[in-house]
Amino acid sequence: MTGMGGSSQAPLHFDAQQAGFELVTRGRRGLAVSLIAQDIVALDSGQAVSRRVRRIIRHTGGEAGLNLFGRGTLEGADLRRIDLQTLRIGLDLLRRTPGLTGVLPVFWRTLATSHGRFALLYAGTNDETRPAGLSMEIMGGTETSRLEAVAEVIEQFQSGPIGMILHAAPDIGIVRQAAETRASCLCLDFAGVDHLSPEGKAEARDLIATARRVTPTVLLVNLRPDWAPAAHEAGATHAVLAPMEPLSL
Numbered sequence: 001m002t003g004m005g006g007s008s009q010a011p012l013h014f015d016a017q018q019a020g021f022e023l024v025t026r027g028r029r030g031l032a033v034s035l036i037a038q039d040i041v042a043l044d045s046g047q048a049v050s051r052r053v054r055r056i057i058r059h060t061g062g063e064a065g066l067n068l069f070g071r072g073t074l075e076g077a078d079l080r081r082i083d084l085q086t087l088r089i090g091l092d093l094l095r096r097t098p099g100l101t102g103v104l105p106v107f108w109r110t111l112a113t114s115h116g117r118f119a120l121l122y123a124g125t126n127d128e129t130r131p132a133g134l135s136m137e138i139m140g141g142t143e144t145s146r147l148e149a150v151a152e153v154i155e156q157f158q159s160g161p162i163g164m165i166l167h168a169a170p171d172i173g174i175v176r177q178a179a180e181t182r183a184s185c186l187c188l189d190f191a192g193v194d195h196l197s198p199e200g201k202a203e204a205r206d207l208i209a210t211a212r213r214v215t216p217t218v219l220l221v222n223l224r225p226d227w228a229p230a231a232h233e234a235g236a237t238h239a240v241l242a243p244m245e246p247l248s249l
Contacts, residue, residue, distance in 0.1 A: 025078040030060035043232035052103040101133030108140040135163035147180040191222035208234035
């Protein structure tokens with residue numbers, strides 16, 4: 001992962017930062033997009049060494065708006081607009097923590113088109129104040145049947161100033177297939193992964209070990225803090241730790 005080496009000078013965590021924007025799709029659906037900067041922790045040191053921008057997309061207008069405009073898939077042009085706005089506002093969000101590297105999300109459907117790739121490359125490389133170690137996290141890349149196309153895009157970007165991270169479902173079969181993309185970093189979401197029961201812990205260790213065999217850098221998001229040492233032992237290198245807040249009924 002570009003620029004995500006540990007540093008003895010890094011603090012344990014950084015201040016919470018968030019931003020957002022709204023847009024209307026070509027199908028006249030209102031969307032609200034929230035961007036939240038999360039600490040990326042190096043599991044070998046326990047220090048925050050980078051920031052990952054989490055993106056949450058919500059429909060606006062209530063149930064009436066959904067019924068009026070339908071629940072269809074967003075068009076490629078809409079996804080590209082969301083990605084470009086995310087890049088612009090996300091870079092500003094990352095700049096609030098000077099000297100730090102950062103990770104921004106991007107839809108595979110944007111990267112799959114030459115127009116989308118050019119727009120992102122132009123916007124990302126021409127921002128003189130962007131983080132020196134900017135990476136993009138590809139969302140949806142492992143869901144395509146043409147993994148060789150994903151590999152070509154990753155190679156194109158990684159030869160430049162922007163790194164590429166492949167977000168994959170926490171499925172051992174999908175992780176094995178991700179080897180075809182030749183990504184240097186895999187990101188796995190542990191929100192729905194059982195790493196509490198004995199059986200779940202064993203399967204989680206196998207999943208992490210498989211991911212580490214595929215890529216040199218393995219980033220886990222929504223990892224329970226108390227499981228960080230076991231995840232590191234299994235082969236994970238970095239994590240976005242899940243907040244452990246008590247439930248109130």
